[in-house]
Amino acid sequence: MSARERVVGTVAGYVDDRTGAAKWMKKNLNKVFPDHWSFLLGEIALYSFIILLLSGTFLTFWFVPSQHEVIYNGSYQPLSGLSMSEAYQSTLHISFDVRGGLLMRQIHHWAALLFMVAIVVHLLRVYFTGAFRKPREFNWIIGVGLLTLGIVEGFLGYSLPDDLLSGTGIRIAEAIIQALPVVGSYISYFAFGGAFPGDAFIPRIYTVHVLLLPGIFLALITVHLMLVWYQKHTQYPGPGRTEKNVVGYPLLPVYMAKAGGFFFIVFGVIAFLSAVASINPIWLYGPYTPGQISAGSQPDWYMGWLDGLVRMSPPLETHAFGHTISWNILIPGLIVPGIMFTGLALYPFIESWISGDKREHHILDRPRNVPNRTALGAMALTFTIVGLLNGGNDIISTTFHLTINQMMWFSRIGILVLPPIAFVITKRLCLSLQRADRDLVLHGRETGTLVRMPSGEFVEVHEPISPEKAWVLTQHEQPKPLELSDTDARGVKRPGAIKNKLRNRMSRANAVAVPKVSAQDLKEIEHH
Amino acid sequence: MSNELEAISDPGLPAHVHRKADHDPIAEKKAERQVAILFLLSAAGTILFIYSYIWISQDLFIYLPVLGTTNAKQLFLGVGLAASLFFIGAGAIHWAKTLMPDEEVIAMRHEMRSDDADRAALVKSAKEGAAAAGLGRRSLIKRTMGLSLGLIGLSPLLLLRDLGPLPAKQLDVTSWDKGTRLVTDPGNRPIKPSDLEVGAVAQVLPQLRAGEERTLNNIGKDAVLLIRLRPEEFQLTPEKLAMTHEGIIAFSKICSHMGCAIALYEQQTKHLLCPCHQSTFDVPRGAKVIFGPAARPLPQLGISVDSEGYLVAQNPFSEPVGPSFWERNTK
Numbered sequence: 001m002s003a004r005e006r007v008v009g010t011v012a013g014y015v016d017d018r019t020g021a022a023k024w025m026k027k028n029l030n031k032v033f034p035d036h037w038s039f040l041l042g043e044i045a046l047y048s049f050i051i052l053l054l055s056g057t058f059l060t061f062w063f064v065p066s067q068h069e070v071i072y073n074g075s076y077q078p079l080s081g082l083s084m085s086e087a088y089q090s091t092l093h094i095s096f097d098v099r100g101g102l103l104m105r106q107i108h109h110w111a112a113l114l115f116m117v118a119i120v121v122h123l124l125r126v127y128f129t130g131a132f133r134k135p136r137e138f139n140w141i142i143g144v145g146l147l148t149l150g151i152v153e154g155f156l157g158y159s160l161p162d163d164l165l166s167g168t169g170i171r172i173a174e175a176i177i178q179a180l181p182v183v184g185s186y187i188s189y190f191a192f193g194g195a196f197p198g199d200a201f202i203p204r205i206y207t208v209h210v211l212l213l214p215g216i217f218l219a220l221i222t223v224h225l226m227l228v229w230y231q232k233h234t235q236y237p238g239p240g241r242t243e244k245n246v247v248g249y250p251l252l253p254v255y256m257a258k259a260g261g262f263f264f265i266v267f268g269v270i271a272f273l274s275a276v277a278s279i280n281p282i283w284l285y286g287p288y289t290p291g292q293i294s295a296g297s298q299p300d301w302y303m304g305w306l307d308g309l310v311r312m313s314p315p316l317e318t319h320a321f322g323h324t325i326s327w328n329i330l331i332p333g334l335i336v337p338g339i340m341f342t343g344l345a346l347y348p349f350i351e352s353w354i355s356g357d358k359r360e361h362h363i364l365d366r367p368r369n370v371p372n373r374t375a376l377g378a379m380a381l382t383f384t385i386v387g388l389l390n391g392g393n394d395i396i397s398t399t400f401h402l403t404i405n406q407m408m409w410f411s412r413i414g415i416l417v418l419p420p421i422a423f424v425i426t427k428r429l430c431l432s433l434q435r436a437d438r439d440l441v442l443h444g445r446e447t448g449t450l451v452r453m454p455s456g457e458f459v460e461v462h463e464p465i466s467p468e469k470a471w472v473l474t475q476h477e478q479p480k481p482l483e484l485s486d487t488d489a490r491g492v493k494r495p496g497a498i499k500n501k502l503r504n505r506m507s508r509a510n511a512v513a514v515p516k517v518s519a520q521d522l523k524e525i526e527h528h
Numbered sequence: 529m530s531n532e533l534e535a536i537s538d539p540g541l542p543a544h545v546h547r548k549a550d551h552d553p554i555a556e557k558k559a560e561r562q563v564a565i566l567f568l569l570s571a572a573g574t575i576l577f578i579y580s581y582i583w584i585s586q587d588l589f590i591y592l593p594v595l596g597t598t599n600a601k602q603l604f605l606g607v608g609l610a611a612s613l614f615f616i617g618a619g620a621i622h623w624a625k626t627l628m629p630d631e632e633v634i635a636m637r638h639e640m641r642s643d644d645a646d647r648a649a650l651v652k653s654a655k656e657g658a659a660a661a662g663l664g665r666r667s668l669i670k671r672t673m674g675l676s677l678g679l680i681g682l683s684p685l686l687l688l689r690d691l692g693p694l695p696a697k698q699l700d701v702t703s704w705d706k707g708t709r710l711v712t713d714p715g716n717r718p719i720k721p722s723d724l725e726v727g728a729v730a731q732v733l734p735q736l737r738a739g740e741e742r743t744l745n746n747i748g749k750d751a752v753l754l755i756r757l758r759p760e761e762f763q764l765t766p767e768k769l770a771m772t773h774e775g776i777i778a779f780s781k782i783c784s785h786m787g788c789a790i791a792l793y794e795q796q797t798k799h800l801l802c803p804c805h806q807s808t809f810d811v812p813r814g815a816k817v818i819f820g821p822a823a824r825p826l827p828q829l830g831i832s833v834d835s836e837g838y839l840v841a842q843n844p845f846s847e848p849v850g851p852s853f854w855e856r857n858t859k
């Protein structure tokens with residue numbers, strides 16, 4: 001035993017004597033993690049979060065969360081002599097006078113953008129592969145919570161510098177609060193400590209941004225990861241992979257080296273972006289004042305779809321009995337997003353209710369094999385993308401020489417028409433891909449080699465695919481429609497008859513598929 | 529739904545293919561050197577970072593293709609930091625991929641649910657615990673506990689009350705009053721009709737009384753746009769026309785949709801456009817909404833001139849300015 005091994009042994013023994021950790025560690029150091037590029041998406045979100053904590057802590061050392069008005073006479077000459085809040089002044093100070101301050105600000109902002117991208121793409125991966133199914137519904141809900149909080153946290157973060165752009169964003173948020181029926185103006189006055197903009201809002205959202213929400217994030221992320229650990233990771237279908245096992249690399253050393261290394265890669269890429277690509281140059285916007293605005297005001301991308309929905313809303317307001325209800329704000333700003341996020345959170349339960357499938361699933365679906373889910377996802381995505389496009393309608397119009405009216409009408413009609421079209425096309429595509437899989441298994445791969453038969457006919461030589469590939473293409477199960485009867489054994493209508501009818505119908509739609517290759521099919525093809 | 533008719537069976541985990549470095553000592557040495565080089569690149573990145581932090585001047589700007597003119601300190605600090613981080617990661621991953629064992633291993637899964645005996649035992653001990661506390665029997669305790677727990681939520685809610693004052697009628701009023709002079713923003717100079725050419729637009733605020741200070745809260749409600757047209761271009765009701773003066777019309781600059789400042793005036797079409805959500809208002813028709821999500825025209829401020837010929841407000845705004853709210857009582 002070398003000296004080093006003795007030291008390691010002593011330290012491990014010391015810790016174990018006091019915690020009994022050895023038993024747990026022994027089991028978990030060899031924990032198996034499946035390898036796939038798409039499993040890195042959640043990791044990117046996690047690492048971005050750590051980078052946000054590090055860079056954010058740095059920024060708090062200089063940032064002054066105050067709306068107290070001061071006259072600027074710092075080193076950025078163009079704003080010299082202007083009246084501005086201490087928040088804006090200290091952000092200028094970080095950007096121009098603290099060495100590496102601008103770099104850290106840009107790292108913080110780029111990491112926030114990447115955090116949200118990673119969360120959304122990770123969510124899409126989990127959705128389209130069915131990784132949210134039993135037993136992972138809790139983790140899905142936590143994930144939806146993290147997405148929602150991420151949007152709020154990002155908005156609060158870019159609102160802190162109190163520049164002309166972010167102040168305009170707060171103004172819009174205030175209008176949404178004010179639009180709430182009955183309590184709106186009260187909540188707005190409480191939140192802002194009086195009239196907009198007041199001098200209380202930035203100190204308040206600062207506490208929420210640097211303490212309250214990060215605390216909730218830490219708790220939720222911890223539970224999210226513990227559940228992944230405890231439930232073991234899902235895996236893609238493949239030879240040797242079953243619902244009963246998990247195939248991959250052990251935590252120590254391979255997974256640890258790869259995951260740890262990947263943290264540095266993510267950090268490095270964000271640092272590089274922040275070195276070469278300017279983001280949120282607040283000194284160009286100037287300090288906030290409610291009487292001014294810059295053209296082309298745009299929120300960060302994850303707010304863009306909401307802004308786009310607000311922009312395309314028809315001018316609806318109800319005036320009755322001395323009161324005003326702003327549907328043009330409430331519908332796109334609260335009701336539609338509320339329905340979308342609730343639907344998202346409940347989706348695992350809705351799907352299992354329709355399919356009647358209450359079993360555990362650890363092998364991921366290939367999206368084509370679940371056409372309805374895939375098509376529904378494409379539909380929701382199309383809806384959001386039309387919203388996002390309309391959120392940039394002014395920029396798109398000037399870039400492509402369109403009128404703002406053309407863009408707006410495209411969005412107003414598109415948001416209703418395009419999602420159903422996306423559903424139908426995606427479902428057809430899935431079924432076509434299923435058919436292609438079936439052909440591949442039955443007839444093999446096209447080799448591109450043409451052979452002339454003695455009869456003069458040309459045929460292309462097909463080559464059978466490998467047993468591994470054939471297994472991947474046929475391992476999935478094809479659900480059968482539910483057949484819940486609407487009468488009981490005596491022929492009397494059940495109380496839940498309408499519900500059963502609805503479930504039957506939806507599960508029938510769910511079960512539409514190109515039959516996968518069966519033993520019978522293979523036998524028939526042998527006779528040819 | 530079972531697999532009894534499965535046509536193709538699981539061929540099982542494919543045989544492991546060893547990497548070159550697993551059996552060729554030369555390849556192994558080469559991989560080791562590659563990892564070492566990556567780690568050295570990271571060290572070089574840190575040195576670049578330190579050099580930039582201490583020795584590159586804050587005011588040095590350099591020209592680079594693609595990036596254009598850029599601050600050298602910011603750039604090299606960032607590139608140094610990026611390299612120092614990225615290459616540690618690249619080194620670790622290259623190490624894992626070439627030299628660490630790459631044989632996939634299999635671990636077994638177990639169903640999440642506990643076995644029936646454990647579940648039954650849990651239910652039993654929960655029931656026993658509840659029974660021992662007498663939850664079922666002591667309904668007086670149960671009800672009063674429910675009451676106290678229900679009420680306790682009120683305290684923290686009430687504590688939030690002092691976050692701000694009640695809005696009272698504040699959202700309905702602005703600083704504009706009968707006879708308040710219009711002053712330029714910026715500059716605070718009173719203006720005469722002759723200061724505005726036809727087609728011109730200007731932002732004004734109410735003149736401060738002695739000892740008053742202008743806050744952002746005031747600007748958020750008081751900002752007004754003056755636009756001068758030819759008087760015959762107006763298509764207004766007689767009352768609204770009487771609120772204009774020599775072709776000059778005044779509107780609240782705060783959007784009636786979500787309160788953004790309406791700063792885009794198109795001289796050709798005489799439209800005002802809000803850059804936030806593109807609500808478009810037609811100036812000759814009293815800022816009527818002709819496009820976008822805004823549901824109400826911009827409130828109009830009646831103007832005339834005082835004895836010295838300066839523009840003044842005829843009256844306060846007759847309706848609240850800015851976005852709608854529940855208590856708003858005018859159409």
